[in-house]
Amino acid sequence: MLNLRTATAEDASIIHGFVCDLADYEHARDRVELSVEDYAAYLREGNHFNAVIAETDGTPAGMAIWYTRFSTWVGDYMHLEDAYVDPEVRAQGIGTKLIRHLATTALDLGMKRMEWLVLDWNESAIRTYRNMGALILPEWQLCQMDEQALREFTASEPGTL
Numbered sequence: 001m002l003n004l005r006t007a008t009a010e011d012a013s014i015i016h017g018f019v020c021d022l023a024d025y026e027h028a029r030d031r032v033e034l035s036v037e038d039y040a041a042y043l044r045e046g047n048h049f050n051a052v053i054a055e056t057d058g059t060p061a062g063m064a065i066w067y068t069r070f071s072t073w074v075g076d077y078m079h080l081e082d083a084y085v086d087p088e089v090r091a092q093g094i095g096t097k098l099i100r101h102l103a104t105t106a107l108d109l110g111m112k113r114m115e116w117l118v119l120d121w122n123e124s125a126i127r128t129y130r131n132m133g134a135l136i137l138p139e140w141q142l143c144q145m146d147e148q149a150l151r152e153f154t155a156s157e158p159g160t161l
Contacts, residue, residue, distance in 0.1 A: 002094060004101050007051035007063065012040035015051055018063045022084040026119060049081065052101060054094050061089045064098045071113065078106040080116035099132065117142060 007015060016036045023029045042048040054062040062085035069079045080102060085095045106114045118125050118136070126136060145153065 001057060002061075002097060003055045003058075004098065005053055005055070007043060007053050009040045009043040011051070011053055012036045012043060014053060014060045015039050015043075015063055015065070018060075018084045018086075019065075019082060021086070022082055052098060054085070054098055056089055056092075056094070061086050062094050062098060064102055066102055068109075068111075074112045076109070077111045077113035077115065078102060078109075080114060083116070095128070096132065 013036045016034070016039050019034070019039075020029060020032055023032045043051070049065050049067045051066075052064045053060055054064075062083070064083040065081045066078050067081065068076050071077055080099070083095060083098055085098070103114055118129060120126075130136065
């Protein structure tokens with residue numbers, strides 16, 4: 001039986017493990033910097049992110065991490081940072097149930113939008129999201145500065161770009 005529950009600081013090792021598994025799948029394991037202790041501290045503080053754990057018969061099977069963002073067009077909305085289901089239990093609808101749970105949560109909180117990112121090579125996820133009714137927006141590109149880029153940019157003289 002599937003159970004979806006809100007994560008607590010005691011779930012930090014579960015969340016960290018799933019984040020690392022997802023990073024492995026995305027060929028980016030070396031980019032995970034947070035530790036189990038970091039996740040526990042963030043969850044204890046309670047204002048950085050929210051997480052939902054999916055359990056099948058009491059065994060962790062997946063998770064989703066989300067937080068509130070603000071849009072000047074619609075106000076507060078839900079950003080789904082990560083959703084992951086253990087490969088051993090995929091194709092059982094757990095991911096869809098996690099996202100449906102988050103969609104319900106977003107509506108209950110008065111949010112008018114939920115969004116997330118998907119890698120362009122993850123065709124099975126893209127198909128699943130489209131089947132859920134999600135729009136994949138080709139005109140929006142993610143822009144990102146890592147710590148080194150932030151430091152270089154802030155150290156540069158105005159007008160030198």
